[in-house]
Amino acid sequence: MEVWPLARVLSRILSLKKSACGGALVTTSPSRFLSSGTTVLQGNVSRSYFSTGPPVTESTDLVYSSHGDPSQVVQLETRKLPELKAKRTYAILPDPPAVGGNEGVGQVLEVGSQVQTVKVGDWVIPRDAGLGTWRTAAVFSEDDLVTVPSDISILSAATLGVNPCTAFRMLSDFESLMPGDTVIQNAANSGVGQAVIQIAAAKGVHTINVVRDRPDLQQLTDRLRAMGATYVIKEEMLRKPEIKDIFKAVHKKKTKRKATANNNLNNTVYLIQVYPKPKLALNGVGGKSATELLRHLQTGGTMVTYGGMAKQPVTVPVSALIFKDVKVRGFWVTQWKRDNKQNEEALHFMLKELCTLIRAGKLSTPSCTEVGMKDFHKALDNAMKPYISSKQILVM
Template sequence: MGLPVTSGRVRMLKPLLAAGFRGLSAAARRERPRGLVYERHGEPAQVLSLKDIHLAELGDFGVHVKMISAPVNPSDINMIQGTYAILPDLPAIGGNEGVGQVIETGSQVTSLKSGDLVILADSGLGTWRTEAVFGEETLLKIPQEIPLSCAATLSVNPCTAYRMLSDFGILKPGDSVIQNAANSGVGQAVIQIAAARGIKTINVVRDRPNLHQLVERLKSLGADHVITEETLRKPEIKELFKKIPQPKLALNGVGGKSATELLRHLCHKGTMVTYGGMSKQPVPVPVSALIFKNVKLCGFWITQWKRENARNKEQLRDMIGELCDLIRKGLLVAPACQEIPLVDYRAALEASMKPYVSAKQILLM
């Protein structure tokens, strides 16, 4: 089993990492890079294998990166299963985000240097590996003082939360947002970013054996209200909206009946943004919500947003900068994490696919 990621553990790791990566290039060439490779789509535990891999040529604009850690996200699983919207050519290496340190750069690389910490600016590049050569344009430098657990999980869930809270109407301090899947990586980031902006959150979760602990965890992150899906359906929920304004924004990561319940509680001309479909059910929309409340339905996918803004990365850099500022101030922390060595990847995959597991599985390279 792995060890939980702690701030103290991160502080101890950083000087070791910094010392170890200086001059690592020669050592890296002696030890073959390895990665989690799949040659066909299917269940991850059945199709993934830890294999020696070849590095691309550095070239003029390449960046040789030693990967440090990378999470296991639902989108990673879906990509391996072959059900995701984008699928890399096979054979492929799993993983869509993570943090690494630059070992060496091509002669024309200007934005990065040896020793820099970097995250990926796009998806589908394969982060479940010990080393890689990425193009300069696919990497973003992040501050050295950012905890590694935050850095490894920065480019997908916090970015999704940030954009949904920023791009779908003007939210002012005192306004409220309602979301399902509130204990997910996106949900936890929504709670913290909203709290930093003075926006109240109504957070819907599934009932479970350890519900009390989950409620306390989410409230410690800044959640104003945490309720179950069953509670959301009861008439007594109207009492809640006597204390806070009806939500202007609903964030749907589940679909099905859960999404319909969010719609019921949106204010007039409110917006529901769907970013996931954990229930694998369509979103039933009451006609009354469209006609009498004039609600707006939108979708959001962070990969598409990044690709649409790929030519001018200023918005992406600004967003990452703001998120890093929140991290520095202690206003944005990573989800509870469980570290798993890369060689034990099957344990990480198994844990990530269990119901009611709150810990994010992090592969250590």
């Protein structure tokens, strides 16, 4: 029996540079992945799009032979697949050459006799970073794979394991958020940022979304607002005094609401004042942007850093720590998955919740650009460009 990889996802800037080409795992063991020449389609897709064909013994892989600039070091190679083995071999971290890619979805084509957790036909995503998804077929240990439902779109499945999971955990694990609470984040247009907006909106949690100024700011604002963003503001706005009007204490909120009951005309003026200060700040940038998020956090709130696009550390005033009791934390979804390896339920509960949101139309597939595997250089180049909101997807 065989596995059909439906899409291989090319990670965006950070993961390309840091993870994808920095520590890929190649593992051999009971399950077998296999490629087909099919094209990935938008929306839900049925199995019938994929032909069965002859037994697959080779895979076309995007391989890097040294660490460095992906557009320099990544090459396309066709390599022989290993045999399925009854004896399990554990994942190791190989020296290059290694296959790039942390994300993607595949379909199980064949399983070894000892395999229990995946079966032929299952859609599967990598359990850990560094599995090496930029290839048409592979043989993996069942421990390296997680089954996902096949009634969501391929693109949703292919992009489910990292950004939406990061957003989900950051909204769940640091502060107890209730409907009406506020979250502030920078990098609001990133894959994580968009998932944060949508998951928070589904919980009734307001989001204040900070983006860098750019030529198409109005379109971006409209797009994020359509996803459920409460506010979309430029980074410079965070430093202006007007911003404080957004975060009035909750008791003011009540007074103002009463005051507007007979005065609908002024509603928008007053509406700008109804949000409690953020309990949670999500930082994908670092540097000054992170310090600005911190300034708006409520007493006892938490800032979680998951990225450092500005390549600057997080600077925390001593007074914020001592007198405002802000908590400064970090989050890395890969580490969460490793820490929860024995806690299958937590992982499956999260994936189930995310798929429920996807099916309900509350968590959309990120904007994607599909690129054929042979044009991988184009995808790598696109992924490195600034202000590109689209995720590069390798189809095979």
